[in-house]
Amino acid sequence: MQQSKSDRSWILIMMKWTYNFSIKKVVFLVLLSLTATASASEENLSFPFTSDSGKYWQYVSDRTMGGISNGQVTLEQDAGISFAKLTGNVSTKNNGGFIQLRSRISFANSDKTGKELQGVRLNVRGNGETYHIFIRTNDTRSYSDYYSATFQANTSWEVIDFPFSSFERKRAPDSILRARNIRAFAVVAYGRDFTADVSVSTVDFYY
Numbered sequence: 001m002q003q004s005k006s007d008r009s010w011i012l013i014m015m016k017w018t019y020n021f022s023i024k025k026v027v028f029l030v031l032l033s034l035t036a037t038a039s040a041s042e043e044n045l046s047f048p049f050t051s052d053s054g055k056y057w058q059y060v061s062d063r064t065m066g067g068i069s070n071g072q073v074t075l076e077q078d079a080g081i082s083f084a085k086l087t088g089n090v091s092t093k094n095n096g097g098f099i100q101l102r103s104r105i106s107f108a109n110s111d112k113t114g115k116e117l118q119g120v121r122l123n124v125r126g127n128g129e130t131y132h133i134f135i136r137t138n139d140t141r142s143y144s145d146y147y148s149a150t151f152q153a154n155t156s157w158e159v160i161d162f163p164f165s166s167f168e169r170k171r172a173p174d175s176i177l178r179a180r181n182i183r184a185f186a187v188v189a190y191g192r193d194f195t196a197d198v199s200v201s202t203v204d205f206y207y
Helices: 005-010
Strands: 035-039 042-048 058-061 070-078 081-090 098-104 119-126 130-137 147-152 158-163 182-190 194-206
Touching: 058 070, 070 098, 081 098, 081 182, 119 130, 119 147, 119 182, 147 158, 182 194
Parallel strands: none
Antiparallel strands: 035 042, 042 194, 058 098, 070 081, 081 194, 098 182, 119 158, 119 194, 130 147, 130 182
């Protein structure tokens, strides 16, 4: 994948696998593909899901720690929109309670002329349930320590903005989320027994 000179001058994307997992269903894993898009007088980091992207996203469930939730991620297309779809059954049995679509990512070199990324914007739809964004940083030391924000995924596509100031760190509520410290990003069905069905077509980080 080729990038423009402006892309290379201000962003380093580092994404890598962290878990091995096995499921019996066919799962499509997709790369967060970098394209810079104009927004007012600034640029966003726009990551659409595309069929030729690669395999840098992964499905992860609580089965890695003894839970029994099950699900899958598929890459689909509808009315010209390509998107990743996370579906499954979330169960809190055996101290479980999550399925997620996750990627490793770094914005260590993302500061641009003194400006920091201010938040993330998702284009989502779903089954009306509440979902979460989990962000881990260099400062979150344990599996249960992360920054989070919640959203409702309705049946029609909707663009939702999440300023980093709206994220709360589970174990340190007064902490401030800064983009240059981010190391993992996930869309998560979490915390209760329910049927999950949430789709994401783009993930945009904005200044």
